[in-house]
Amino acid sequence: MQVRWSDEAIEDYHQNIAYLLKDWSATVAIEFIEDTEITIELIKINPELYPLTSHKDIRRAVIRKQISMFFEIRDEAIHIIRFWNNYQNPNKLKL
Template sequence: MNRRLIISPIAEKKLEALLEYLVEEWSLKVKTNFIMHLDEYLQIIKKEPESFPESEKVKGLRRCVLTKQISIYYEFNDEEIRILTFFDTRQEPGKLADDFKK
């Protein structure tokens, strides 16, 4: 099944900020490596979206641990996969709910 991959405005904004941070604080090489790693995981999510665990609190919400600092939260149906947010796991977990209110 070939589902469309949609990135929410919140996820897009967070990803842009993360990429800027990687260049400013680390290097262009770190950013490039991160993008390659992200692309690998997005391909896995596209091919097998049910391979990552579903939230116990929110039905249909799934979490993919991209790095030890960043998790991808997404949901899917037969037609599309919607990336809801990229969450920095170093934040207070309660802040995750803020991403779903916007």
């Protein structure tokens, strides 16, 4: 199954890594990267493992307790839409 990243997801992903490197450590940043890769592999095996959101056909995977990844399965591909800091106001999330 192919994985396609939206421009927003790429930007969010890199911003999260930059933040972790700046304010935490390289170890924590690497753990986030590895957790993201593991989550994507799990989605490939079982896309329905993660719950649907209130947005049609969009699912949410918690990467770490602070960060969620929103994705959908479409055209036999995983479309990663956004990464989201779970401490932000969810009403500001644009999917």
